[in-house]
Amino acid sequence: MAAAVPSVEPATEAAAARRFLQGPPKQLLIGGKWVPAKSGKTFETINPANEEVLALVAEGDRADIDEAVAAARRAFEAGRWPSLGPHQRARYLLRIADLIEQHADELAQLITLDNGKPISEATVEVGRTVDTFRYYAGWATKFYGETNPSAPDFFNYTLREPVGVCGQIIPWNGPLSTISWKVAPALAFGNTLVLKPAEQTPLPAVRMGELICEAGLPDGVVNIVTGFGPTAGAALAGHPDVDKVAFTGSTEVGKLILQASAGNLKRVSLELGGKSPNVIFADAPLETAVALSATGVFRNQGQVCCAATRMFVQESLYDEFAERIAAKAEAIRLGEPLDQTTTMGPLVSSEQYERVLGYLKLARDEGAQAKAGGERGPQERGYFVKPTIYTAVRNDMRIAREEIFGPVAVLIPFKDENDAVLQGNDTTYGLGAGVWTRDLSRAHRVARALRAGSVWVNCYGLIDPISAFGGYKQSGFGRELGPQSIDLYTQIKSVYVKL
Ligand code: NAI
Ligand code: MG
Secondary structure (H helix, E strand, C coil): CCCCCCCCCCHHHHHHHHHHHHCCCECEEECCEEECCCCCCEEEEEECCCCEEEEEEECECHHHHHHHHHHHHHHHHCCCCCCCCHHHHHHHHHHHHHHHHHCHHHHHHHHHHHHCCCHHHHHHHHHHHHHHHHHHHHHCCCCCCCEECCCCCEEEEEEEEECCEEEEECCCCCCCHHHHHHHHHHHHCCCEEEEECCCCCCHHHHHHHHHHHHCCCCCCCEEECCECHHHHHHHHHCCCCCCEEEEECCHHHHHHHHHHHHHCCCEEEEECCCCCEEEECCCCCHHHHHHHHHHHHHHHHHCCCCCCCEEEEEHHHHHHHHHHHHHHHHHCCECCCCCCCCCECCCCCHHHHHHHHHHHHHHHHHCCEEEECCCECCCCCCCCECCEEEECCCCCCHHHHCCCCCCEEEEEEECCHHHHHHHHHCCCCCCEEEEECCCHHHHHHHHHHCCCCEEEECCCCCCCCCCCECCCHHHEECCECCCCHHHHHEEEEEEEEEC
């Protein structure tokens, strides 16, 4: 059985990660200080590749959230952050980006150890996180107000002001990148915040907290409370002194967040689940369509909100596509995620593992045929599931309608463009969609017709901070990334001056 930190990685990064893991229990960052939970409680975070405990982490609860919100409020009202000049705020964000870059290998190790994704993917995640901090550092100096054509004896202008104290609740599938999606714009536009990382992957967030302290941000601007959803998360979502909540996670919890916001009418943005259609026409560039559709659904063990889980393949191509993508699935190297040659690691937790295995059983009950996978991995320990491709699936089966959040794709045939769009849109979700065709006009038509927040043409799953990301329908509302984050993290004040 593998040790908690297998020695397949260069010694220095592994040593840095090990040093971090071996310290005392991880604490909460509140008002610039690291403190234990008021209750004194801790919880274990485990390595999903071998089920061993990685570290103990403070289990924050309502009382800790109260303290953290109070610290964020003090920092906001004292103007410690909102009143800094925009160039100064930008410099802090750039400093955070530099520190992440300097500790990239260690952070990638922590992501892989805590989450299970292959180290190659964790490395990409760290790079994206750096990009996102730098991108929003640029916006700190560029969110303009307007002067408006008022009556001659008045002067009217608008100011973009921060929203205030933000509660940010993030998931475990991108434990570092989702921090940057929320923390970077909140800071760029002058807000203070309380971050609640997912209980499955607290370690990258705690290490980020240390780097944020090292960057020298004023106390209380960023507070981090590790803990569980129904306790710490719910306390943050319902807190009367939080002005805005940004949430990424399940649609089920997204609805609870929205309800909890009613108490003080806090602003809410939700990035939720998906069951994204990926439409492959007979004239698709086949080689790339197969390869990138496979990564589109199998990256991060399929635990991606916009994963290409429903593949609609034009009838004449169906059998060949099924053969080819099944072969791609079989070629995936499932194993120890710290190994550079591994292309799929374990699922994040025993809950997620049981959930996905439940769907594999359901697929059999519903009469689907496993062209590849369809079962757990051969490993004795860890939450490994084989990359799975199902045929003989109809769009009304539960495995084609419900978010599985594992390495599972269903292949469904379609007749023509109209049929593809009708079936593709027949879902309660609307996060991502793919179109594969060499016909330029059709590519644009289908991109318009699919009801999803992101559409990828002859590619899949690109997410770059330059462009908005978010959902249609029950995949949520509000757009993160791109200039659209200005709307999430600022509010507009209109000022009339009598001349
Ligand atoms: P979840 O929605 O329960 O957890 C996401 C975050 O919300 C975590 O930080 C969690 O602690 C917090 N949370 C949970 N309950 C809360 C509550 N009542 N109030 C406030 N915060 C709360 O997701 P979970 O249970 O980890 O995964 C379940 C399913 O959700 C997955 O199988 C997948 O289908 C979906 N999911 C979607 C994600 C996405 O990227 N859109 C990410 C994670 C999960
Ligand atoms: Mg949950």
